[in-house]
Amino acid sequence: MISTTAMLDKTRPFSNLExxxxxxxxxxxxxxxxxxxxFGMNIRLTPEEERRxxxx
Numbered sequence: 001m002i003s004t005t006a007m008l009d010k011t012r013p014f015s016n017l018e019x020x021x022x023x024x025x026x027x028x029x030x031x032x033x034x035x036x037x038x039f040g041m042n043i044r045l046t047p048e049e050e051r052r053x054x055x056x
Contacts, residue, residue, distance in 0.1 A: 004030045006055075 004027050014020040038045070045053070 005024060008023075012023070014023065037043075
């Protein structure tokens with residue numbers, strides 16, 4: 001599974017930009033990696049499956 005900040009506290013205050021970037025850096029390529037992995041494994045999701053998985 002791809003590690004992201006999806007399950008972390010999104011209301012957390014940050015003291016500076018460096019702190020924010022360190023927190024969000026793991027999200028940077030998540031959509032690209034997810035799509036690339038599904039393409040490489042020939043996994044095709046229906047629009048309904050995409051909608052249901054969007055929150056993850």
